[in-house]
Amino acid sequence: MTTHPTRPPTTGPTAVEGAGLDARARELDRAHVFHSWSAQGALSPMVVAGGLGSRVWDHEGRSWLDFSCQLVNVNIGHQHPKVVAAIQEQAATLATVAPSTAALVRGEAARRITERAPAGLDKVFFTNGGADAVENAIRMARLHTGRDKVVSTYRSYHGNTGAAVVATGDWRRVPNEFARGHVHVFGPYLYRSEFWATTPEEEGERALQHLRRVVESEGPSGIAAVLLETVPGTAGVLVPPPGYLAGVRALCDRHGIVMILDEVMAGFGRTGEWFALDAHDVVPDLITFAKGVNSGYVPVGGVVIGEEVAASFDERVFPGGLTYSGHPLAAASIVAALDAMAEEGIVDHARRIGTDVLGPGLAALAERHRVVGEVRGVGVFWALELVADRATREPLPAASMARAKSELLARGLLPLTADNRIHVVPPCVVTDDEVAEALEAYDAVLTLLDEE
Known part of the structure; x- marks a missing residue:
């Protein structure tokens, strides 16, 4: 599979300029954008200014590995040339x-x-x-x-x-x-x-x-x-x-x-x-x-x-x-x-990633962490179902899921969460190294949830 650059550009606004652009984006969003499936009053969306491959970043240059694919759709990766x-x-x-x-x-x-x-x-x-x-x-x-x-x-x-x-x-x-x-x-x-x-x-x-x-x-x-x-x-x-x-x-x-x-x-x-x-x-x-x-x-x-x-x-x-x-x-x-x-063999690559890298990696997380009730998926389409109790399968509460999302973002991973699940849905072009990076972030956050 052909690979493409996946890092933010080295040129762009300074940190100060970027902070101003991020603030302006939030200001405009707050004033004029009505968001789907949301109560509008409490929203504070993250700013996305650019992306490449499996990563996105804001105007200040903060970067996240995109394991949400935005809404599970950027299969070929961001900005494929x-x-x-x-x-x-x-x-x-x-x-x-x-x-x-x-x-x-x-x-x-x-x-x-x-x-x-x-x-x-x-x-x-x-x-x-x-x-x-x-x-x-x-x-x-x-x-x-x-x-x-x-x-x-x-x-x-x-x-x-x-x-x-x-x-x-x-x-x-x-x-x-x-x-x-x-x-x-x-x-x-x-x-x-x-x-x-x-x-x-x-x-x-x-x-x-x-x-x-x-x-x-x-x-x-x-x-x-x-x-x-x-x-x-x-x-x-x-x-x-x-x-x-x-x-x-x-x-x-x-x-x-x-x-x-x-x-x-x-x-x-x-x-x-x-x-x-x-x-x-x-x-x-x-x-x-x-x-x-x-x-x-x-x-x-x-x-x-x-x-x-x-x-x-x-x-x-x-x-x-x-x-x-x-x-x-x-x-x-x-x-x-x-x-x-x-x-570029991207579909075959996605199959291999699921079979050889992502699937085994998520299964290993399930073995290590009591909060993981089940891992299921195929290709680059997976979910970790999180539970408060493995025996009763009681779903992990909303507050813990909110913490999981916040902690993953803090570790440079853009997650997709729904109910008591983390959906693991990277681009089909995700690399082995990027999967390893994501698994490390999931591992750290699941450890925190285990200790609650």
Whole structure:
């Protein structure tokens, strides 16, 4: 894999100038920016002024190893030169164009995506992000089947827009339940099994039986789609047990239900595969994707469409569209990102990092620290589930999680925490040495938590 510089530049503002810029950034943010998923009064966000590879820094030059990938999306690393250059070149050539036109760069982006998808998924509907990708996939499934209901899991996140947030299972659904026709089930999660399972096989079988009974009870003839994250991410990096997704596919086939796999977070290298579904011997009808496809350099998302669903709209209008669908800057960033990932072996690198470096390193931490209840993951997609008591699996309290985040930042690591978990999600280009640096920081902070 080609490596790129990963340190802050040596030129830039002085410490005094940088402090002023950081203060100005905070002042403007406080005065004018309304943040997502937050009570606004207590916010004090960190300032990020630049990034390169696996690191970010503020104007003063303080640097952090980015093991959050911002929102688990900077798969190719910050400021990859080929992607930046492609965006610049496209901006100088054609900065925008209507979605009704045929644009070469848009077609090239779609071709590269479908080449990585399973056979038979040959069309791409471009959106502006993951939420509206899910929104349009649900719309396609409903129109294709003539049915209304969508089944998804409680431990899931599918986006912030109308149907997507109601398909979501976590707390963010509850104050936003304005969309119709949504049904939720429990997916497999052996560590906190809803099914009294003791093995991955039992968990998978019992989760499938639960889904089967819900489908039967809701009436299969009214269900348009089963919508699942291939690997639920925000909910805790819940890698499905062997056979589970194949069982869902069989259930959908039996009842004529569209299977939608949400790969917004799990796709394009995150699991050490081009699509996370590649490891599970399953072909869905629709795949949603977004930020991982171009590492979030330009907002983009989309739906990869199987031929049967696509054929539904050969003779009738698909009633959906967006002004920025297949935006040239986004398309150019996709082409450059996927080409660079292929040329530099980045997906294989992510797989190796997970198998040989990150996975074993996190497992060693679990052996040393009583607060680690479980380590789970694949590729560069991992979670440490932290507990106050290993025997009861009582989650580590919020105050301790806040301390963990603060202590990791103080040690130069930008973490991603959610509930009682630390999500370990570096760029796919992370190096062995950077993983070692992160493991040292996790080790030190877990030691502090052990002593509480």
